[in-house]
Amino acid sequence: MIRTRGLRKTFRTGRRRKSTTVEAVAGLDLTVGEGEIFGFLGPNGAGKTTTLRMLATLLPPDGGEAVVAGADLRTAQAEVRRSIGYVAQGGGTWDDVTAREELVLQARMHGIGRAEAQARAAEALDAFDLTAFADRNCRTYSGGQRRRVDIALGVVHRPKVLFLDEPTSGLDPQSRSHMWDEIRRLRTAGMTVFLTTHYLDEADALCDRIAIIDGGGIVAEGTPTELKRGIAGEVVTLEVADHAAKAAEVLAALDCVRSAEVRDEGDVRLSVDAGETAMPRVMRALADVGVELTTIELHRPTLDDVFLTKTGRSLRES
Numbered sequence: 087m088i089r090t091r092g093l094r095k096t097f098r099t100g101r102r103r104k105s106t107t108v109e110a111v112a113g114l115d116l117t118v119g120e121g122e123i124f125g126f127l128g129p130n131g132a133g134k135t136t137t138l139r140m141l142a143t144l145l146p147p148d149g150g151e152a153v154v155a156g157a158d159l160r161t162a163q164a165e166v167r168r169s170i171g172y173v174a175q176g177g178g179t180w181d182d183v184t185a186r187e188e189l190v191l192q193a194r195m196h197g198i199g200r201a202e203a204q205a206r207a208a209e210a211l212d213a214f215d216l217t218a219f220a221d222r223n224c225r226t227y228s229g230g231q232r233r234r235v236d237i238a239l240g241v242v243h244r245p246k247v248l249f250l251d252e253p254t255s256g257l258d259p260q261s262r263s264h265m266w267d268e269i270r271r272l273r274t275a276g277m278t279v280f281l282t283t284h285y286l287d288e289a290d291a292l293c294d295r296i297a298i299i300d301g302g303g304i305v306a307e308g309t310p311t312e313l314k315r316g317i318a319g320e321v322v323t324l325e326v327a328d329h330a331a332k333a334a335e336v337l338a339a340l341d342c343v344r345s346a347e348v349r350d351e352g353d354v355r356l357s358v359d360a361g362e363t364a365m366p367r368v369m370r371a372l373a374d375v376g377v378e379l380t381t382i383e384l385h386r387p388t389l390d391d392v393f394l395t396k397t398g399r400s401l402r403e404s
């Protein structure tokens with residue numbers, strides 16, 4: 087549904103001798119499948135918004151190519167625009183109009199007739215749980231309600247692809263989780279959603295696939311599970327009643343265990359490929375040699391570990 091090859095954007099700031107250039111997006115190769123929620127995860131200034139704005143035809147690329155919903159970004163911008171919805175970071179909700187008015191206007195701007203625009207607005211209000219205050223000025227809405235209006239505005243013309251720039255930024259945990267449900271619902275309806283985020287938990291819980299971007303380039307791409315497994319493996323720690331050294335020796339011989347060590351605290355730390363399948367085998371192997379297991383725990387690496395491995399620094403701190 088989206089494919090980019092070598093997409094680039096450089097900004098020039100300042101004047102003449104004092105001018106500096108920022109390579110915001112440095113040759114991006116991306117593929118997003120139909121019906122996916124694709125997350126673009128990266129620290130501030132990584133190039134997420136610039137990429138999104140290029141794909142939404144709001145910013146001309148300096149180089150490279152991209153196809154969005156079957157249309158070439160360089161030669162068929164009007165066609166791209168017809169197939170997409172775009173919700174900017176700050177949102178576009180006005181203060182002095184109602185959500186219903188905004189939705190009707192938005193639909194009309196997409197060339198939809200008056201009666202159909204009103205029907206689409208009513209449908210969107212209902213779908214985003216906005217009907218109860220649809221005829222109040224947007225200034226009276228909460229942050230979460232405004233964000234829902236923003237997204238309803240982005241989908242009222244039923245695009246194939248929806249671009250969302252930090253859809254949950256600034257929302258409280260409950261509104262964020264509601265928003266995740268709304269976005270999942272759009273996927274169920276067949277839409278492809280491309281969103282940016284710098285929340286690790288959001289990328290992990292919501293996205294089918296993610297690309298981690300840093301300094302204008304992709305440092306990792308895949309499903310959250312693939313990324314976490316591929317880079318860091320998983321860690322199982324266990325405590326045994328005694329014979330920790332023997333336990334480590336026995337477990338190190340299992341083919342699902344990459345390494346086993348007895349730590350200073352006396353527990354055994356195993357590095358494994360997949361914890362879920364390794365744990366029952368570990369338990370059986372210990373029972374076979376008569377070592378009594380007291381506790382066993384699986385530690386899954388986070389996307390932050392992935393970022394750390396790829397860039398040498400933590401996403402949280404960058």
Ligand SMILES: Nc1ncnc2c1ncn2[C@@H]1O[C@H](COP(=O)(O)OP(=O)(O)OP(=O)(O)O)[C@@H](O)[C@H]1O
Nearest residue numbers: 097099108110128129130131132133134135136137
């Ligand atoms: N219009 C512009 N002029 C000059 N530099 C720009 C412009 N827009 C973006 N940049 C620079 O390009 C880089 C990428 O910015 P971008 O907004 O794409 O990052 P981002 O990943 O979306 O960050 P955030 O999470 O803070 O929104 C940054 O260094 C930014 O300062």
